[in-house]
Amino acid sequence: MSHTIDVDGDLVTRVEGHGSIVVNVDEGELETCEWQVVESPRYFESMLVGRSFRESHHVTSRICAICSVSHTIASLQATEAAMGVSVSEQDRRLRKLALYGETLQSHVLHLGYLALPDLVGEKSVLPLAETHPDELETVIDLHRLGNELTEVVTGRSVHAQRLLPGGFSQLPEERELETLLDRLLNSWDAVAELADLLAVLADELPAFERETEYISLTHPEEYAFTEGTIYSSDVGEIPVSDYRDVANEYVVEHSTAKFARHERDSYMVGALARFNNNAEQLAPRAADIADRFGLDAPVHNPYLNNVAQLVEVAHLLAESVRLIEALLADGLAPQSNYHVPEIDPTAGRGIGAIEVPRGVLFHEYAYDDAGEVTEANCVIPTNQNHGNIQRDMETLVPTIVEQPEDDVKHTLEMLVRAYDPCISCSTHYLDVEFVGEVA
Amino acid sequence: MSDASTPSDGDGRRPRDRPRVAFFDFTGCEGDQLQVINLEDRLLDLVEVVEVVSFREAMTDHSDDYEIAFVEGGVATGHDERRLTQIRKNADVVVALGSCAAFGGINALRNDQDFETVKERVYGEDADSITSYPTARPIGDVIAVDYEIPGCPIDREEFVQAVTALVNGAEPSIPNYPVCLECKFEENTCAFERGETCLGPITRGGCSATCVSAGTHCWGCRGMVDHPNEDAYTDVLEAQGLTTEEVIEEYQLYWGWQREQRTVADGGNRPVADDEQRPLGDGGDR
Numbered sequence: 001m002s003h004t005i006d007v008d009g010d011l012v013t014r015v016e017g018h019g020s021i022v023v024n025v026d027e028g029e030l031e032t033c034e035w036q037v038v039e040s041p042r043y044f045e046s047m048l049v050g051r052s053f054r055e056s057h058h059v060t061s062r063i064c065a066i067c068s069v070s071h072t073i074a075s076l077q078a079t080e081a082a083m084g085v086s087v088s089e090q091d092r093r094l095r096k097l098a099l100y101g102e103t104l105q106s107h108v109l110h111l112g113y114l115a116l117p118d119l120v121g122e123k124s125v126l127p128l129a130e131t132h133p134d135e136l137e138t139v140i141d142l143h144r145l146g147n148e149l150t151e152v153v154t155g156r157s158v159h160a161q162r163l164l165p166g167g168f169s170q171l172p173e174e175r176e177l178e179t180l181l182d183r184l185l186n187s188w189d190a191v192a193e194l195a196d197l198l199a200v201l202a203d204e205l206p207a208f209e210r211e212t213e214y215i216s217l218t219h220p221e222e223y224a225f226t227e228g229t230i231y232s233s234d235v236g237e238i239p240v241s242d243y244r245d246v247a248n249e250y251v252v253e254h255s256t257a258k259f260a261r262h263e264r265d266s267y268m269v270g271a272l273a274r275f276n277n278n279a280e281q282l283a284p285r286a287a288d289i290a291d292r293f294g295l296d297a298p299v300h301n302p303y304l305n306n307v308a309q310l311v312e313v314a315h316l317l318a319e320s321v322r323l324i325e326a327l328l329a330d331g332l333a334p335q336s337n338y339h340v341p342e343i344d345p346t347a348g349r350g351i352g353a354i355e356v357p358r359g360v361l362f363h364e365y366a367y368d369d370a371g372e373v374t375e376a377n378c379v380i381p382t383n384q385n386h387g388n389i390q391r392d393m394e395t396l397v398p399t400i401v402e403q404p405e406d407d408v409k410h411t412l413e414m415l416v417r418a419y420d421p422c423i424s425c426s427t428h429y430l431d432v433e434f435v436g437e438v439a
Numbered sequence: 440m441s442d443a444s445t446p447s448d449g450d451g452r453r454p455r456d457r458p459r460v461a462f463f464d465f466t467g468c469e470g471d472q473l474q475v476i477n478l479e480d481r482l483l484d485l486v487e488v489v490e491v492v493s494f495r496e497a498m499t500d501h502s503d504d505y506e507i508a509f510v511e512g513g514v515a516t517g518h519d520e521r522r523l524t525q526i527r528k529n530a531d532v533v534v535a536l537g538s539c540a541a542f543g544g545i546n547a548l549r550n551d552q553d554f555e556t557v558k559e560r561v562y563g564e565d566a567d568s569i570t571s572y573p574t575a576r577p578i579g580d581v582i583a584v585d586y587e588i589p590g591c592p593i594d595r596e597e598f599v600q601a602v603t604a605l606v607n608g609a610e611p612s613i614p615n616y617p618v619c620l621e622c623k624f625e626e627n628t629c630a631f632e633r634g635e636t637c638l639g640p641i642t643r644g645g646c647s648a649t650c651v652s653a654g655t656h657c658w659g660c661r662g663m664v665d666h667p668n669e670d671a672y673t674d675v676l677e678a679q680g681l682t683t684e685e686v687i688e689e690y691q692l693y694w695g696w697q698r699e700q701r702t703v704a705d706g707g708n709r710p711v712a713d714d715e716q717r718p719l720g721d722g723g724d725r
Contacts, residue, residue: 040466040515041571046557047548055692058658062545065470065592109476113497124498126491129483137480144479154653157477158470158592161653169654251565338633338654375560 021393021412022254025401033397035390035416037257048376053079053165053345053367060363060378061159066109069102069150070356071378072163073226074363079165081350082367085343090333091167094153096226097323098160099354100316101149103225105157106357107271107309107316108146110420111198112139115306118414119201138193142313145187149320152176166341171332181324184317188285191314195289198310202293205303205418206411210395212388213267214298215246216274217355223274223281223315225355231277233298234263240353243362247379252390259387260379266387269359270419271308272299283318286311302392303418345371358382358420382421389419458606461493461505462536463526465519466546466575467512470592471537472496478595485599488606506531507605513539513546514576527582532605534586535578536598541587542662543696546575550695577696586611591660591693594646614645615665618657619672622648630656631679636689640672659693 024032044063048056057075061068073095080087087095113125116139120132128136147157152172154160162169218237219228230238230246238246249258261267275282275290279297282290290296290311295304347369353362359381366375392415400408462472476497478485485491492502508530514520527533538544549557554573558566578584588601588611601611618639622629625648630637638659639651650657664670667683676683687698 040519041558041561041569042466042515042546042575043549043557043561046552046560047545049552049560059545059548059692062468062470062591065468065473068468068470113476117498123500124491124494126483126486126498129486136483140479143476147477147479156649156653158473161650161655164655251562251568336654338628338630340633340635 021416023393023397023408023412025397030398030401033390033394034254035386035393037255037386045376045378048365048373051373053083053343053371053373056365056373056376057163057165063378063380065158066106067102067356067358067361068159069098069154069157069163070354070361071363072160073099074352074354074356074361074378075365076163076165077352077354078350078363078365079352079367081352082348082365083165083343083346083350083371084348085166085341087167088333090327090330092226093323093327094168094171095163097320097327098150098153098163099226099356100320100323101146101151101153102157103146103357104149104313104316104320105143105146107313108139108143108194110357111194111306111309111313112143114417115201116197119197119204135193135197138190142187142190142194145183145190148180148183152180164339164341166343167339168335169339170337171335174328174332177324177328181321181328184321184324187317191285191289191317194313195292195310198307199293202304202307205301205306206396206414207301208303208392208396208399208415209300210302210392211298211300212391213262213264214273214276215262215267215269215360215384216277217353217360218277219281223278223283223319228353228355230353230360232262232267233273233276240351240362243351243353243364243379244377247362247384249379249383255386257386258383259390260384261387266391267384268302268388269381269384270305271312271357272302272305273359274355275299275308275311282311283315283322285318286315289314302388302415305418305420309420343371345369356381359384382419385419385421389416389421457488457490458507459492459502459505460489460507460509460602461502461526461530462491462495462509463493463511463522464495465510465512465523465540465578466515467537467539467544469496469511471511471540471588471590471598474592474595475598478599481599485602489602503529505529508533509536510534510540510578511536513543514578514581515546515571517570517572520581523578523581532585533578533582534588534601534605534611535584536588537593538589538591538660538662538693539575540578541584541589542579542693543575543577544591544660544693547695547699548692550574550699575696587613589613589643589661590646594649597645614643615670616644617664617670617672618642618644618646618648618651618661619675620644621646622651622657624648625652627651629675631675636686638686638690640675641667641670641683641686659690663687663694663697 020036022032022034056079057072060075061072063071117125150157155162214233216231217224217228218231230240246262247260249260252259276298293307295307347367349366351364361381362379364377365373368374400411492505508526535541539546558569562569604611621644622639635656637656639657641663642657642659643661643664671683
């Protein structure tokens with residue numbers, strides 16, 4: 001039973017379409033299969049040129065609001081590496097806490113606001129207020145908790161202010177950390193409820209597998225987020241200084257967003273890549289959730305990235321508890337409420353590499369001896385995943401072309417959503433349109 | 440709120456009791472929509488008074504039938520421009536959400552850089568394949584805008600107040616006093632007294648001096664007050680022996696577009712000739 005499927009995201013006439021799937025099947029033969037991403041260029045790497053080292057992180061925070069703390073921290077690391085600035089153990093812990101808060105917020109936004117409505121057959125999170133009020137309350141509560149973590153540490157959750165080269169302009173008060181600790185310790189029921197909800201979703205996920213190269217950071221002592229070296233499931237550890245060889249960016253004809261490849265045609269970054277590379281370092285509560293979902297590294301089904309995010313939600317909560325307990329046990333070193341870490345600008349080049357919600361993020365800057373940027377390079381996670389989405393589609397589509405077009409469309413949309421492509425860094429609204437006749 | 444995401448019934452004119460509201464994002468970081476989501480459970484109160492028909496960060500449904508459009512982000516491509524024109528046709532009220540939409544914001548930081556150099560820095564040998572306008576512009580340069588809610592990101596309370604006003608048929612009001620006034624109420628130590636330069640004296644207030652309160656200084660993210668020379672907090676500037684123009688030049692992060700406007704003689708609207716604003720290639724579309 002051969003038929004023709006033409007899935008076409010028409011970017012010109014579709015008002016929200018910035019990411020499109022184009023699939024052309026003619027008489028059962030796959031003719032075209034493209035993941036098209038058109039980004040609206042913002043030119044941050046050029047904007048940075050000529051800016052002071054005290055502004056770089058402020059500018060790059062605006063690359064993406066959902067990952068604004070992530071970009072800020074990667075930026076600070078690059079600046080500090082370029083100028084040989086060291087950051088205290090306390091401040092490194094606080095930065096980690098801020099990043100955990102943001103990642104929590106981002107994962108819950110994806111799981112709760114985007115995946116959950118699909119699961120219960122709604123088009124948005126809003127109708128859940130009537131149909132699933134308790135579940136929605138759980139989701140909102142966890143989302144708020146992620147934001148609170150970031151707010152307590154950095155002053156606000158979107159485009160944080162307190163993070164500076166060399167440290168913090170201001171520190172949280174210990175009583176704020178104590179309150180936060182209570183909130184975290186009381187959050188485990190909410191995590192269990194979210195896991196119950198997604199347990200239903202997991203059964204609906206397609207049983208599609210395609211092994212690829214998984215790239216993340218890795219660290220000998222912890223499930224890496226803010227520190228570590230690059231790790232490839234194909235070749236093992238790679239120094240951060242070689243990041244350009246890893247995120248080997250290239251331009252494809254059908255997209256303006258850059259694609260990336262390393263050892264193979266494509267690789268995957270994000271929660272599932274981190275899980276595959278570092279699963280043995282998960283907190284026990286997170287490992288329990290992985291067990292419950294049968295997630296056993298290495299996992300080759302990209303749809304399970306959602307489940308890996310849930311596992312990380314538990315890990316981040318547990319690690320945040322551990323970090324706050326350590327900070328309180330040591331006591332916060334007093335400092336001014338308008339602290340400006342002293343830095344003598346020097347010419348140099350530095351790289352920041354951290355794990356952010358959607359995968360590994362690199363910022364690299366060169367400064368002149370006045371402390372002004374002469375060159376900048378930012379490699380964002382979503383662009384590293386584009387090639388992998390493309391290869392997944394090429395493998396998946398031939399196995400499902402005989403299905404009704406609505407099913408093909410749904411399966412492909414779910415695939416892209418599983419990668420949780422960053423809505424502002426690069427790809428936008430997924431738009432799929434059938435224009436051809438289907439038998 | 441059971442029909443919060445129900446599309447129009449086809450004729451687009453069914454009886455309604457709540458204004459239909461749509462959110463759109465253009466070239467930007469989407470932080471202003473995130474601030475709306477970050478209202479957390481108050482978002483549910485919001486949808487008691489308005490019907491959200493389009494909000495990409497939080498819903499998969501979309502309808503072109505709405506009265507109020509909140510537009511985030513700036514204009515960088517021909518595609519942006521055409522979408523925006525259509526939104527203006529669909530909406531009774533257009534609100535610019537955030538600084539990129541309202542006055543150019545950080546996107547315009549590249550506006551005084553040579554565009555060929557800008558493209559080459561970011562895309563290298565593939566620069567020729569990139570189509571976008573040579574400068575980033577606020578939405579008000581393309582369509583008529585009814586109200587602006589500035590900020591990077593917007594202040595959540597200011598957004599709630601603006602929605603409340605619109606629902607009640609009133610005009611949202613945005614302050615035209617400088618950040619310094621609020622900074623005094625926050626009892627912050629003045630950044631100038633700490634030896635830093637601060638944009639508070641000429642930046643539009645309404646943020647509770649959030650950045651100074653966080654231990655830094657004002658970066659100007661809410662844009663200039665309406666008339667910097669008259670509306671500025673001159674006490675501070677005079678004490679520091681600074682002029683408005685000197686402070687405007689000190690930081691350029693958010694004011695690329697506004698500075699261009701100020702350089703145009705007699706307060707003209709466009710900083711460059713029309714033909715310079717035409718897209719390269721097909722302007723970002725495919």
